[in-house]
Amino acid sequence: MVSALKDKKIVEIAEKALSKYKLCDHCLGRLFAMVEHGFTNEERGEKLRRNLKQYRKIEIKDCWLCSGLFNEIRHFADIISEHLNDYEFETFLVGSKTDEEILDREQELLEFADPEYSEPLKTELNREIGKILEKESDKKVDFENPNIMAVIDTSFDVVNLQIKPLYIYGRYNKYKRDIPQTRWFCRVCRGKGCRKCNYTGKMYETSVEELIARRVLEKTRGDGESFHGCGREDIDVCMLGNGRPFVLEIKNPKIRSLDLDQLEEEINERAEGKIKVNNLHFSSKIEIARIKSADFKKLYRVTFAGEKAINKEKLKKVVQTLQGKTISQFTPSRVARRRVNIVRDRKIYNLNIELIDGATATLTIETQSGTYIKELISGDDGRTRPSISEMIEVPCKVTELDVMEIKGE
Numbered sequence: 358m359v360s361a362l363k364d365k366k367i368v369e370i371a372e373k374a375l376s377k378y379k380l381c382d383h384c385l386g387r388l389f390a391m392v393e394h395g396f397t398n399e400e401r402g403e404k405l406r407r408n409l410k411q412y413r414k415i416e417i418k419d420c421w422l423c424s425g426l427f428n429e430i431r432h433f434a435d436i437i438s439e440h441l442n443d444y445e446f447e448t449f450l451v452g453s454k455t456d457e458e459i460l461d462r463e464q465e466l467l468e469f470a471d472p473e474y475s476e477p478l479k480t481e482l483n484r485e486i487g488k489i490l491e492k493e494s495d496k497k498v499d500f501e502n503p504n505i506m507a508v509i510d511t512s513f514d515v516v517n518l519q520i521k522p523l524y525i526y527g528r529y530n531k532y533k534r535d536i537p538q539t540r541w542f543c544r545v546c547r548g549k550g551c552r553k554c555n556y557t558g559k560m561y562e563t564s565v566e567e568l569i570a571r572r573v574l575e576k577t578r579g580d581g582e583s584f585h586g587c588g589r590e591d592i593d594v595c596m597l598g599n600g601r602p603f604v605l606e607i608k609n610p611k612i613r614s615l616d617l618d619q620l621e622e623e624i625n626e627r628a629e630g631k632i633k634v635n636n637l638h639f640s641s642k643i644e645i646a647r648i649k650s651a652d653f654k655k656l657y658r659v660t661f662a663g664e665k666a667i668n669k670e671k672l673k674k675v676v677q678t679l680q681g682k683t684i685s686q687f688t689p690s691r692v693a694r695r696r697v698n699i700v701r702d703r704k705i706y707n708l709n710i711e712l713i714d715g716a717t718a719t720l721t722i723e724t725q726s727g728t729y730i731k732e733l734i735s736g737d738d739g740r741t742r743p744s745i746s747e748m749i750e751v752p753c754k755v756t757e758l759d760v761m762e763i764k765g766e
């Protein structure tokens with residue numbers, strides 16, 4: 358088989374380029390990177406040059422285009438490798454920044470070549486550095502989704518690492534009524550620490566987020582974290598049953614391989630019964646979007662107290678009437694400062710009476726995601742309609758609320 362590099366058109370382009378510019382074999386061969394596979398650009402350049410006998414070999418350091426850049430591949434691989442030493446990873450990708458002048462010269466040269474035949478200088482540089490790193494470690498180049506992207510600035514020998522966050526999915530239970538889901542900064546000092554917050558910077562001593570993330574940060578030696586919950590319960594609401602889905606995002610982790618069963622045990626042990634996690638597994642950014650937008654049905658148990666005794670028959674009737682009904686909830690007064698004021702329609706799927714005792718009653722309620730249960734009971738001064746208080750004609754207030762189950766996950 359005759360090499361495609363001997364094609365008349367290819368030889369003509371090569372000759373034209375070499376008659377005007379001194380090019381090393383890398384830079385000559387790269388003009389025809391797409392012509393024939395199975396060779397490096399350097400090998401292609403050498404073949405072409407040999408065919409055109411009147412042109413002698415140009416040393417890389419004397420190359421008009423790269424002026425020695427391809428002599429430094431080994432050096433670039435070494436400094437990247439040094440930076441990667443601190444990190445555990447399986448896959449990586451090399452990127453590079455080069456002199457503007459080199460890129461300008463590359464543009465000029467490309468006017469001779471057919472863009473269909475050639476590839477950019479950076480592509481070759483990145484690939485050749487990547488090959489060395491692959492060979493000298495057991496790590497693999499990944500173009501789509503690398504654990505680490507290492508970008509080398511070839512003019513200054515500076516390496517910039519972009520570390521892919523580590524995502525861990527799990528479900529949490531919360532057994533104490535005074536713990537917010539996420540860290541809540543002090544309203545006065547906004548986290549700096551002041552007398553009001555006892556110099557903690559926080560409104561509450563701890564949070565579900567902190568109780569979970571602390572151990573994970575220690576193990577991964579990450580720089581920070583974000584907690585993404587599939588909705589949230591109020592501070593005074595327990596999260597029971599199978600727990601609430603969440604994804605914990607660890608930023609710049611140095612360690613990525615974790616024994617998640619062990620981690621689960623350690624988190625739970627340290628949380629001393631305040632919270633518990635289960636079902637931990639490695640996850641992705643896509644899963645955050647999924648659980649954030651999920652519209653899972655929720656099952657609650659709610660205990661409420663009326664201003665006077667609750668009529669059993671009346672409550673039974675009301676519970677029947679509300680089955681399958683849609684209620685309208687104007688943004689509750691207690692969250693109005695944080696949420697937009699709109700009317701939300703929410704479906705009530707199921708209600709059951711567990712207990713009626715004088716002025717106290719306990720119900721289980723299955724509703725559409727996003728229903729405000731406290732307001733469904735109280736009516737929130739007419740903002741939620743209909744409400745249990747309105748229908749039984751006794752003003753009621755929630756005394757205890759638990760999420761029993763998040764369905765559909």
Ligand SMILES: [Zn+2]
Binds near residue numbers: 384
């Ligand atoms: Zn060159």
Ligand SMILES: [Zn+2]
Binds near residue numbers: 543546
């Ligand atoms: Zn403060």
